[in-house]
Amino acid sequence: MVPKLNFYIKVKDKVLWLKLVIHVSALIPLVNLYFKAFNDQLGADPVEAVIHFTGIGAFNLLLITLMITPIAKRFKLGYLLKTRRLMGLYAFCYGLFHLFNFLAFEVQFDFYLFFSEIFERPYITVGLVALLLLVVLAVTSISVIKRKMGRRWQQLHNFNYLIVLLVAIHFYWSVKSDVTEPIIYWVITLFLLRLRIDKFKSWFN
Amino acid sequence: MLIKISKSNQLNENSVTDENIYHSRRKAIKQMGFMGAGALLASSFSNQAQAGFFDDEPETFKTTKLNFTSDNNKELIKTPEKKIISHNNFYEFGTNKTDPQEKAQQFNTNPWQLTLSGECDNPHTLDYDDLTKAFPLEERIYRMRCVEAWSMVIPWIGFPLASLIKKAAPNSKAKYVAFETLYDPKQMPGQASRRVGGGVKYPYVEGLRIDEAMNPLTLMSVGLYGKTLPPQNGAPIRLVVPWKYGFKSIKSIVGIKFLTHQPPTTWNILAPKEYGFYANVNPEVSHPRWSQASERRITTGGLFARNRIATLPFNGYGEEVASLYKNLNLKNHF
Ligand code: HEM
Numbered sequence: 001m002v003p004k005l006n007f008y009i010k011v012k013d014k015v016l017w018l019k020l021v022i023h024v025s026a027l028i029p030l031v032n033l034y035f036k037a038f039n040d041q042l043g044a045d046p047v048e049a050v051i052h053f054t055g056i057g058a059f060n061l062l063l064i065t066l067m068i069t070p071i072a073k074r075f076k077l078g079y080l081l082k083t084r085r086l087m088g089l090y091a092f093c094y095g096l097f098h099l100f101n102f103l104a105f106e107v108q109f110d111f112y113l114f115f116s117e118i119f120e121r122p123y124i125t126v127g128l129v130a131l132l133l134l135v136v137l138a139v140t141s142i143s144v145i146k147r148k149m150g151r152r153w154q155q156l157h158n159f160n161y162l163i164v165l166l167v168a169i170h171f172y173w174s175v176k177s178d179v180t181e182p183i184i185y186w187v188i189t190l191f192l193l194r195l196r197i198d199k200f201k202s203w204f205n
Numbered sequence: 206m207l208i209k210i211s212k213s214n215q216l217n218e219n220s221v222t223d224e225n226i227y228h229s230r231r232k233a234i235k236q237m238g239f240m241g242a243g244a245l246l247a248s249s250f251s252n253q254a255q256a257g258f259f260d261d262e263p264e265t266f267k268t269t270k271l272n273f274t275s276d277n278n279k280e281l282i283k284t285p286e287k288k289i290i291s292h293n294n295f296y297e298f299g300t301n302k303t304d305p306q307e308k309a310q311q312f313n314t315n316p317w318q319l320t321l322s323g324e325c326d327n328p329h330t331l332d333y334d335d336l337t338k339a340f341p342l343e344e345r346i347y348r349m350r351c352v353e354a355w356s357m358v359i360p361w362i363g364f365p366l367a368s369l370i371k372k373a374a375p376n377s378k379a380k381y382v383a384f385e386t387l388y389d390p391k392q393m394p395g396q397a398s399r400r401v402g403g404g405v406k407y408p409y410v411e412g413l414r415i416d417e418a419m420n421p422l423t424l425m426s427v428g429l430y431g432k433t434l435p436p437q438n439g440a441p442i443r444l445v446v447p448w449k450y451g452f453k454s455i456k457s458i459v460g461i462k463f464l465t466h467q468p469p470t471t472w473n474i475l476a477p478k479e480y481g482f483y484a485n486v487n488p489e490v491s492h493p494r495w496s497q498a499s500e501r502r503i504t505t506g507g508l509f510a511r512n513r514i515a516t517l518p519f520n521g522y523g524e525e526v527a528s529l530y531k532n533l534n535l536k537n538h539f
Pocket residue numbers: 051052053054055056057058059062091095098099102106124127128129130131167170171174175
């Protein structure tokens with residue numbers, strides 16, 4: 001079953017290569033996006049384009065992060081788990097860019113407007129809660145902190161499941177009329193959570 | 206016609222038109238596709254990704270030059286033509302802003318019939334040629350404020366709706382005017398599929414009170430930037446009501462009817478709490494999901510353009526139209 005090639009690449013190197021691929025595939029689209037946007041080559045409204053690109057990008061990365069564990073278990077590829085943190089950090093990074101786009105280019109540092117939008121628009125409130133949770137998870141992913149936290153670390157990082165739910169709500173509420181795309185994302189999100197059903201059940205027993 | 210513009214509505218000089226550096230978003234996204242990873246990380250389910258990165262640009266719709274008297278208003282910085290024709294809400298061709306330009310180029314506007322009927326003494330029909338020949342054409346440089354809180358400045362070509370209405374001679378029972386867009390699912394993919402069309406019930410319908418329709422600002426537009434309209438902007442003829450949110454300015458019109466009662470209107474049917482019949486631009490009444498107090502004016506300058514400006518009551522046309530609403534509570538009748 002295992003391709004022969006695997007014999008010759010050490011696990012450590014595999015992880016290294018995978019991480020390289022992740023860095024490149026996460027960073028190049030970002031650089032490309034902003035290069036185009038700054039040069040007004042991103043359609044009529046570059047602001048809308050960068051908000052949507054980074055929003056969808058962050059959500060995709062979050063979902064990919066949640067796919068790693070099930071795939072690693074199913075195909076017995078334990079080393080994949082070593083890429084989880086990097087993937088999660090890029091999801092956070094895209095989320096930060098998304099927020100920054102909103103603040104810098106949509107409301108253009110009008111802080112009154114920024115805060116009134118956060119408090120008055122439920123979909124933005126939900127987005128901000130998700131992002132704040134991501135901040136906590138990103139900070140506690142630092143190895144030293146992780147080690148110090150012991151068992152509580154896993155408990156804290158279970159908030160990932162809440163975050164994807166919040167983002168799915170945020171996405172659903174943000175669209176004007178056609179909800180096909182958010183519904184597709186809901187299906188994927190619920191599928192990935194369904195895979196953890198035993199874990200959720202154990203919390204309530 | 207001279208339209209006064211208040212100082213607060215002027216933009217600073219950083220927004221100089223430079224169309225050379227501008228490429229359509231479609232092309233930009235295509236190039237992104239070559240980066241491979243971009244397709245994985247973003248818009249994996251969006252239409253851009255499905256459009257295929259290698260197919261050729263479809264042939265563009267042919268527009269023709271028009272004869273008209275120019276609007277000499279130099280105060281407003283116009284939105285570049287390329288942006289006006291590539292950033293459209295026209296759900297009949299899909300819900301993404303770039304869909305109409307991508308999917309409407311084969312749209313057939315000739316022959317066309319625009320029928321006036323209902324409570325009037327001279328019901329009649331305009332054919333394709335009549336649209337540009339029945340009335341003298343004039344240019345009007347108007348601000349267009351979308352309900353989504355962005356705006357453009359567009360040099361429309363057209364004639365006052367009032368001229369058309371006078372010719373139809375509405376009777377004393379005519380209190381409202383209803384408008385209807387072409388219904389042709391074969392040509393308009395959004396009408397053929399609920400998903401493509403954003404769940405809107407077609408044909409798209411709109412309406413005005415007759416005094417709003419008769420206001421000299423209200424324009425029947427047949428062109429922009431000196432040429433006939435491209436399909437994505439509502440060819441061959443559309444309404445332009447500059448003091449109302451963009452969705453009132455119905456596109457590709459085939460029917461105008463004089464009524465005794467207020468007609469149903471598309472976005473109001475879809476979401477009555479979010480979109481009213483009047484839909485006058487009003488910075489004080491927020492949309493439930495975003496503020497209407499300010500807007501981003503789309504001109505040029507890319508991401509760094511400081512283009513957020515205050516939204517004015519009636520989109521800055523209060524002097525001309527505020528008197529129409531003297532007895533109306535604009536908070537309730539949003
Ligand atoms: C402070 C936090 C946030 C703010 C202010 C914010 C704001 C926004 C805004 C303004 C939009 C565009 C709505 C529209 O006009 O169509 C949007 C869409 C979106 N956001 Fe956020 N957001 C936040 C957090 C997040 C986070 C943490 C994620 C994901 C991890 C996320 C994912 C998305 C997605 C997927 C969309 C839809 C994009 C599309 O329609 O193509 N957002 N958000």
